[in-house]
Amino acid sequence: MNTFQESGLRPDIVKAVAELGFEKPTPIQEKTIPFILSSDRDLVALAQTGTGKTAAFGLPMIHNIDELSKTVQGLVLCPTRELCMQITNDLDYFSKYLSGLFVVPVYGGTSIDKQIKALGRGGQIVVGTPGRVLDLIKRKKLKLEAIKYLVLDEADEMLNMGFKEDLDAILSKTPEGRRSMLFSATMPKEIASMAKRYMHNSEEISVGKKNSGAENVQHHYYVVQASNRYLALKRIVDYSPSIYGIVFCRTRRETQEVAEKLMQDGYNADALHGDLSQAQRDYVMSRFRSKHLQLLVATDVAARGLDVNDLTHIINYNLPDELEAYIHRSGRTGRAGKHGISITIVHGRETNKIAQLERKVGKPFEHKLVPNGQEVCEKQLFSLIDKVEWVEVDESTIEGYLDVIYKKLAWLPREELIKRFVSVEFNRFLAYYKDAADLNISAKKVREKKNSRASNMNFTRFHINLGSRNKVSVIDLISLINKHTGNQSIEIGKIEILNNFSFFEIDKSHEEQIIHAFRNVTRDGLKIKVEISKSKGKPEGEERFSGSRRYDKPGGSKGRSAWKGKRDGKPDWKKSKSKGKRKFRN
Ligand code: AMP
Secondary structure, three states, rough: OOOOOHHOOOOOHHHHHHOOOOOOOOOOHHHHHHHHHOOOOOOEEOOOOOOHHHHHHHHHHHOOOOOOHHHHOOEEOOHOOOHHHHHHHHHHOOOOOOOOEEEEOOOOOHHHHHHHHHHHHHEEEEEHHHHHHHHHOOOOOOOOOOOEEEEEEOOHHHOOOOOOHHHHHHHHHOOOEEEEEEEEEEHHHHHHHHHHOOOOOOOEEOOOOOOOOOEEEEEEEEOOOOHHHHHHHHHHHHHHOOOEEEEOOHHHHHHHHHHHHHOOOOOOOOEOOOOOOOHHHHHHHHHHOOOOOOOEEOHHHHOOOOOOOOOEEEEEOOOOOOOHHHHHHOOOOOOOOEEEEEEEEHHHHHHHHHHHHOOOOOOOEEEEOOOOOOOOOOHHHHHHHHHHOOOOHHHHHHHHHHHHHHHHOOOOHHHHHHHHHHHHHHHHHHHOOOOOOOOOOHHHHHHHHHHHHHHHOEEEEEEEEEOOHOOOOHHHHHHHHHHHOHHHHHHHEEEEEOOOOEEEEEEEHHHHHHHHHHHOOOOOEEEOOOOEEEOOOOHHHHHHHOOOOOOOOOOOOOOOOEEEEOOOOOOOHHHHHHHHOOOEEE
């Protein structure tokens, strides 16, 4: 399916979609729409926020709703009020030309009576948060006997928010023959077991890699003293003058404090958290959406329903307790084909979390140094010059003042004039950053810490009969290990992908688990063999270049790659270079 026209959706739906400006289906829509229309199996879809999930389930669901019947035929469960409103809006748009179709949103924190009345008027699709849906079921105001479609949107988030029991109770009230669709950005064990419990013969569709961060997102981290976290945040923000992003904090209190400090320090920032009234939250969100606010300081929960496509940065002021939430946070940038940066500020003792995140995301994180005062000032200066160059001049207003201004400044030569104009803005930065301290925990210290961690870790080296010839990448190998052990927190050391086979290091205490996990695994028809590398005592160079093995040239898709599986994340080509005399096959 390349276009909505050829999707098989009703013409009235296709027309509404065209009016929304959707030119072609997103990857998740390309996969789910034909599947939902042509089959009656359940669906487990792995997709990040911002991938077009709502239309992916919403369009085919609307297609199959009988709008002549007033009974509830579709139930969409989602974690927050904001998401509930967003989904309802989207479904309203999609069904714009189906005059008999009504979507009723039901969510907590607001009068239930109005929602009961709305349900009484009859809606074929109900979108709701689990608590309120259950309440309405108990009051016998929401009847689910005729449900044909059940959608669990952001299922991982609903579980994180403690809705498991509510979901179980709701699902037990839905008819056996309903069709279930579960959408989740990540696939923790709890979601897998939920899918197993409630889905029958389900198809798994995923865009991007399981548990992976969005492709377009770069992950950076800064290591500072815990007490310098706020100063580091300011430097990072000052170093990115056109930043438009969310600063994630761990608690409501921290969120409020950071936002207040930023505001006092002259930043265009505000807070979004659960202690605010709904009206306050709506106000902050609408300012942020319309870009009147440059920085939104938020808790995970409060930011869930925010649908903004062009965030340049996500800043993890503090990492979430559940590292899984990092995927949701970072997935809020790099959306709709744009590029984004996810920044994490950590203190020395937290650097081990970065390695865990790299594994979760399946990408190396780049260690960045907090810019020094001079670097920030330079960046600001050139941003200011850019602004001067491109500012739109309101000729008609300024015209009336120009004669007086020219006269007053006539004595100043051109160069002097430029200097003074720039200084008006720039002096503030120069003064602030004069004598600014280095905030980085010295790079040497970070390296030492990393090395000591690596040498403390007792690894076993495994041999696996998959190599670049089998189109296996470092990330594939990590995913395979995660998948078959079912344990994402096993420490992985160095990974080397060679042509016909590969090596990977695993925390020694998990030796048996690895052997067991790969006992009966096949990939593309090939039985995977994993065994402890016999030459584990030998220096790597000896093993790699012994015998008559031939190796592909480093680099390029066919090249072999070695990845430390650690924070620097850079392929380690040194060894192959040192053996430069060897011939590489192209
Ligand atoms: P969602 O993942 O459903 O929250 O969608 C993310 C954003 O992508 C929303 O602003 C949608 O309106 C937009 N969107 C969804 N599908 C398409 C499409 N096929 N073409 C362009 N934009 C889309």
